[in-house]
Amino acid sequence: MTPARRPILEVRGLTTRFRTDRGIVTAVDDVSFDVFAGETLGIVGESGCGKTVTSKSIMRLLPARTTIIDPKSRIMFEGTNLASADERAMRKIRGDRIAMIFQEPMTSLNPVFTIGWQLDEALKYHTDLDSSGRRKRALEMLRLVEMPEAERRLDEYPHQLSGGMRQRVMIAIALCCEPDILIADEPTTALDVTIQAQILDLMEGLKRKLDTAIVLITHNLGVVAQVCDRVIVMYAGRIIESGPVHDIFHSPEHPYTRALLRSIPKSGHKAHGRRLPTIEGIVPSLFELPKGCRFQDRCEYRQQRCIDVEPELLDVGVGGRVGDPLRQVRCHFPLSGASSSPTIERTGVEP
Amino acid sequence: MWPYIARKLLYNIPVYLGIILIVMACLRVNDPVTAYIGKNASEEQKQALRTSMGLDEPFALQYGRFLLKVVTLDFSERSWELKRPVGSILASSVVPSLSITIPALILTTLIAITISLCAAYVRGSLTDRVLMFGAVLGMSISLLVYVVLGQYFGAYWPKQNLGIGVFAIEGYRPITLSSLNNWVTYCMLPVIITVVLTIGYDTRFYRAVIVEEATRDYVTTAIAKGATKPKVMFVHVLKNAMIPVITHVMITLPFLVTGSIVMETYFNIPGMGRTLITAINSKDFPVIQAFTAVFAAIFIVTNILTDVLYALVDPRVRLS
Numbered sequence: 001m002t003p004a005r006r007p008i009l010e011v012r013g014l015t016t017r018f019r020t021d022r023g024i025v026t027a028v029d030d031v032s033f034d035v036f037a038g039e040t041l042g043i044v045g046e047s048g049c050g051k052t053v054t055s056k057s058i059m060r061l062l063p064a065r066t067t068i069i070d071p072k073s074r075i076m077f078e079g080t081n082l083a084s085a086d087e088r089a090m091r092k093i094r095g096d097r098i099a100m101i102f103q104e105p106m107t108s109l110n111p112v113f114t115i116g117w118q119l120d121e122a123l124k125y126h127t128d129l130d131s132s133g134r135r136k137r138a139l140e141m142l143r144l145v146e147m148p149e150a151e152r153r154l155d156e157y158p159h160q161l162s163g164g165m166r167q168r169v170m171i172a173i174a175l176c177c178e179p180d181i182l183i184a185d186e187p188t189t190a191l192d193v194t195i196q197a198q199i200l201d202l203m204e205g206l207k208r209k210l211d212t213a214i215v216l217i218t219h220n221l222g223v224v225a226q227v228c229d230r231v232i233v234m235y236a237g238r239i240i241e242s243g244p245v246h247d248i249f250h251s252p253e254h255p256y257t258r259a260l261l262r263s264i265p266k267s268g269h270k271a272h273g274r275r276l277p278t279i280e281g282i283v284p285s286l287f288e289l290p291k292g293c294r295f296q297d298r299c300e301y302r303q304q305r306c307i308d309v310e311p312e313l314l315d316v317g318v319g320g321r322v323g324d325p326l327r328q329v330r331c332h333f334p335l336s337g338a339s340s341s342p343t344i345e346r347t348g349v350e351p
Numbered sequence: 352m353w354p355y356i357a358r359k360l361l362y363n364i365p366v367y368l369g370i371i372l373i374v375m376a377c378l379r380v381n382d383p384v385t386a387y388i389g390k391n392a393s394e395e396q397k398q399a400l401r402t403s404m405g406l407d408e409p410f411a412l413q414y415g416r417f418l419l420k421v422v423t424l425d426f427s428e429r430s431w432e433l434k435r436p437v438g439s440i441l442a443s444s445v446v447p448s449l450s451i452t453i454p455a456l457i458l459t460t461l462i463a464i465t466i467s468l469c470a471a472y473v474r475g476s477l478t479d480r481v482l483m484f485g486a487v488l489g490m491s492i493s494l495l496v497y498v499v500l501g502q503y504f505g506a507y508w509p510k511q512n513l514g515i516g517v518f519a520i521e522g523y524r525p526i527t528l529s530s531l532n533n534w535v536t537y538c539m540l541p542v543i544i545t546v547v548l549t550i551g552y553d554t555r556f557y558r559a560v561i562v563e564e565a566t567r568d569y570v571t572t573a574i575a576k577g578a579t580k581p582k583v584m585f586v587h588v589l590k591n592a593m594i595p596v597i598t599h600v601m602i603t604l605p606f607l608v609t610g611s612i613v614m615e616t617y618f619n620i621p622g623m624g625r626t627l628i629t630a631i632n633s634k635d636f637p638v639i640q641a642f643t644a645v646f647a648a649i650f651i652v653t654n655i656l657t658d659v660l661y662a663l664v665d666p667r668v669r670l671s
Contacts, residue, residue: 061571065475087580095577107568112590112665125577157666173576 007034008180008213009058009077009098015070016050016057024068025286027053029237032313035181040207040214042228042245044221044260046283050237051217055183058082058215059100060090096126099174103186105166109158115142115169116154119176126177141172144209145202164195168202175206182207183215188223200227221264225249233257236283236294239313243327251336253316253329256295293332305332355662359655370647371421375414375640379406383636387431404428404637421644432635440626440638441645447523448622450538452611455545460600463550467557472584474562483558489551498617501544521619541614553599560595564588593664601657605650 016028028050035041043051056062058075060082075082077098080089094100102108109118119138123129129137135154142150145168158166167187174182184203188196204227207214216228224231224245231248233241233256241254252258259279281298290296293306313330384400385392401407405416420426426438433440470482502520510516518540524533564570565588573587612624623642630638662668 059575061574091577091579093577094575100575102568102572104568108572110569110573110587110591111667113587114666121573121578122576159667170572173572 006037008037009035009075011035011054011058012074012076013070014054014057014073014075014083016053016062016073017068017070019066019068022287027237027286028057031234031237031239033232033239033242035213035215037180038207038211038213039229040204040216040227042224042231043215043217043234044219044224044231045234046219048236048283048286049234051234052185054234055100055185055215055217059094059098059183060085061100091125095122095174095179096177097179098181098183099177099179100183100185101167101170101174101187103189105163105170105190108170109166111158114155114157115161118169119154119173122173122176137176138172141176142169144175144206145169145172147172163191164199167191167195167199171199171202171206175210175212178210179212181213181215183217185217186219187216189218189220196223203227221249221260233260236289237286238294238330239328240295240330241328247327253327253334253336254295254331255299255301255335258335259298293330301333303333352659352662356655356659359658363651363655367647367651368418370651371418371644372414374643374647375417376410378636378640378643379410383634387634387636400431417640417644421648426641428637428641430630430635430638432630432633432638437637437641441623441641444621444623444626446526447538447620448611448615448624450526450534451541451545451614451620451622454538455542455549456600456603458542459546459549459553460596462546463553463557464596466550466554467561468584468589470554470558471561471565471588472580474558474565483555486551486554489547490555491551494548494613497544497548498614501540502617505540505543521617523618523620537618537620541618541620545611545614549603556599557592557596561588561592564592567591590664594661597660597664598657601653601660604653605646 011034012032014028014031015026017024017026031050031054033041043054045051053062057069057073060069062069069083071084073083077093080093082090082093085093109115116135116138119141120131120134123134123137127134127137138154139150142153147153147165147168153161153165153169158169161169171187182203187203188199191199200223203214206212214227216223218224228245231242231245232239233248233254235256241248241252241257243253248257249261252261256279259277262277263279265276279298284290284294284297290307292308292310293299293302294310296302296306299306309332311330311332313328316327316329316334316336384397384404384406388396388400398407405413408416420428424438426441427436429436430440466482466486470479473479506516506518506520517535519536523537524530526534526538561584565584569591570583570587573583578587611622612628614620615622615625616628626638627642627646629635630642658668
């Protein structure tokens, strides 16, 4: 299924750095991607790969004093560059056009205000409804996220709800102004598996109903397979592979993506009794990145060129046009060998 | 809410009974009568004093009698030293104490919360650093420096050189509605000094609380909803920060009643703190016993009040 090819968010060369006690560290390095209307885009990767920083950079939620978003970065949303927009412009977009939900439903809601108050707040900022209108809308939203006994919940406090119910409230708050994009940062990680499935179903259903694009940030490939249309795989601050979810799962081009897929526990007779494959080694420290490919230390196909030259993110696959972000990989030796030739041709490096 | 308050009250009854038991037992370890009139007094004199206080009766009976008096607020026993009923001593010392401690507490808390919110709002900036440097400096200077400099530059020097005697160096006159200027003359300077003395510590404490609250997840959620920074600070963060702030204020409250001893002594104000110290020095048994019972009651009442305020601010407390 390919959604309409109309990007509503264009991220180009996003580079986010942090000032730390050990110096400046680049957490997100030259990341470019599009989000199309109504699609679900997954961003996957291990802890510290930059997926959360990417999403918080889009929303500009990172602490201003320690964060430097490179001035060359462009995050284009409806003609505004969010990377350099001022606070006033950002406030108009946050919660209204682009909304966000977080990993920890237990702490994401303010403990001393009622659910109704917290829903009301978002509506107050972005709609012209009067207080009774807002209450009606808040109730409507709670019903939409299938909150049991919605009416009563409006006057309850977060501690009276379970984790799954709180995440429903977070989704209700995020979607109450019908945003164009919902960024969900590990929305189900803190929930147990049955609740996880319910929340994903809910998000999927609401996406269709409200025509909201979802950027789903997760380390759970099972979740990606379940709900995403396209996937971006990140490693040590860079995108290393992207493409439609089907292609990524069936013919991964990057050795890291393949290793990730292999480490998903599978049910069935083949897997029975075998140890789960893991990826040897650890992610390189962002302070001591290698000169060449960032995955080199852990890659079973490493060659001299991987150590010397960092590969670029290039188009691969049949029908991949230059600049078409349908299928990209950052590897000198993509796993389906055939597609590696145009890559080398373009970069002008001898094989 | 009311069952909650009732429960808190019930919990504290055995606590109070225990405090009174310990206090009364401690006061009787050494014979209070001998301590007061001395070794050379005749046995008849001692016996007379003992009988007048009921000190010759069994301890259990004394305990019961005293409790009954406390509960019925009957402080009619006479001070050995001042020959006045303890109740009237108490009554006349409460107003001077409170006319210093209550304004001082309110001013300190309001100013400290305002400064700390501003500092936390611009945290890490030069303004924040200057404010916090001032707070540390203020709390590092000894109390005596403030008292001496305050009395000299606040009261003595203006009067000698400018002929303006707004503040008295020391002393006290009763404050009534028609003589509120007595408050300015006798109480305002000690209030100002108390505020200066405590504000540094309080500001630092409140700022730490607010800065910690400002890093919580719900703050990110509020910003992601489109809230302005003032809205986040003064609505989301402040209400959460009120919990530790209330605790801090309530903990200081009883100490302000008892702890005003220093100000009352230097400014010669006949408050509760100074009265108790004088009574201890002159081994005035009825006054010591009654004042300790009253102070214990103040501590317990403020504790209950703290719990009630918690429940008002924090919905999570109401259920448990």
